Amino acid sequence: MSNTSATGGYLSPDGEALPSDDGLEDILQNHVVNLTGLNPNLVRPRWQPETPKLPEPTITWASIGVVSSEDPDSPYFDEDGNSINHETFDVLVSFYGPNAEAKAKTFKSGLTIPQNNNQLKPLGITFVRSQPIRNVPELINQQWLRRYDFQFTLRRKKLTHYPVLNLLTPPNIDMG
Template sequence: MAGITGLPGDLVRPRWQPIPPQQPAADMTWAAVGIVRATPDANASIMHIPSDAGGDGADHMQRHETIEALASFYGPSASANAARLRDGLALPQNRDMIRTATTDAGVDIGMSFIECGTVISVPDLVNQTWLRRCDLPLVFRRRVDRVYPVLNLLSAEGTIEADSGHMQSWATEPST
């Protein structure tokens, strides 16, 4: 957000913080952003990774989720900065930066920008003073990859009983 709007990095803040910092003066333009909803797709793709790929087996789960964020701009240039972010997210170079985002461990997070909502002016009464505030809803999609240690089944045994009362025992042997 700071790169697109031109706001200094220390004036683009997480919306909810355990210990909120001092709020900038009413004549300063600044922004707060936070995720308000993360909705997963109905079904995940799950693929078992057998031990011949190394290890004792695991399940790789992949799903996509829709992330809804709210960017709130405060101060005299709140509306202009909200519009600048909305329009800046339409530029391919800015969308490409979101698409190439990675975690701290260098893992691709598969993020993409979907759309912006309407800029809404919502004055905010703080300490008996009206602050100019403009909210901009943002929608992103991301891929979620997780690996769970679901071990390979090495052997099993059991009995199958038919309606006729016939019973058949069975057992598997570990493959070599």
Template sequence: MSNDSTTAGYLTPVGDSPPYDGDLERLISRWIRGVTGLDAALVYPRWTDPQKQIPKNGITWCAFGITGIQEDFNPAYVQGEENTEQWSHETISLILCFYGPQGMTTATRFRDGLLVAQNNDELNRVGLTFLQHGRILNLPELINNQWVRRYDISVDLRRKIIRQYGIKSLVDAPVQFFGD
């Protein structure tokens, strides 16, 4: 398999990749905790293996999930001497579910905190920015045969993705002229 343009074959990115999976979930968890003031043990990603233990009834907590990632359709390419950079932007869609007796309070605190410039500045430090949010939905959930208050809000974040590929710049081409 080739990893630069000097030989035929598929190219994979070289260098560091942006955070995805658990790394991205940790960044998002820190952001949610920072904006809501919830303790680290009370904010965690959904749909993980192993699944975290659900807090006892009477505790306010948050579970979040990444529901989609949409990339722009037309990335830009910036040619360097050794590599080519592919620049694109992603929209990361999230669902945040706030549970417990203070679920609505925490959900509205989070929603309002999204619009505070300093909170977005902190998010910018990890390469993300707030794009938009949806309305808060009241969706009580039956957990362990008990109704638990639950308030959901959807949020979209954006980020710039730069991937490097081993596409070499043409700096010297052997040319042979023939004729008269």
């Protein structure tokens, strides 16, 4: 249990403010699947505890992961003890296989369509900007595999509750 502003000492947040890393990966994977039409089994988290077998070179697939994030140093605090911040994070998606370039272009153009961005808004996430698609072929098992990397930036609202009591909060008085 965390302290409150009445007990003194350090304040820590009540619970987690955002989905876990796995939860965010699920959101991003779903977005790639829906914008590209790739099979969900062919859109993988970039970093996994156990590396799965790579698809055959004739199959188009993707990997996705957050590569950096930035929290502003000055959150806004409301009267309920909530810290409100807008975190930006960069996501790298790599498309592999014979249709990698086409899927990368389809995904990039789909990000800018307002209706597609509206699918992220209920989750507190919105598209900010993108970078050019980069051609970075990869040598795997003595065979060149087409690979196209695409990095884009998303922003999400981060609401964290701290047990800060205000002047209107009645003290806990023991009448016993």
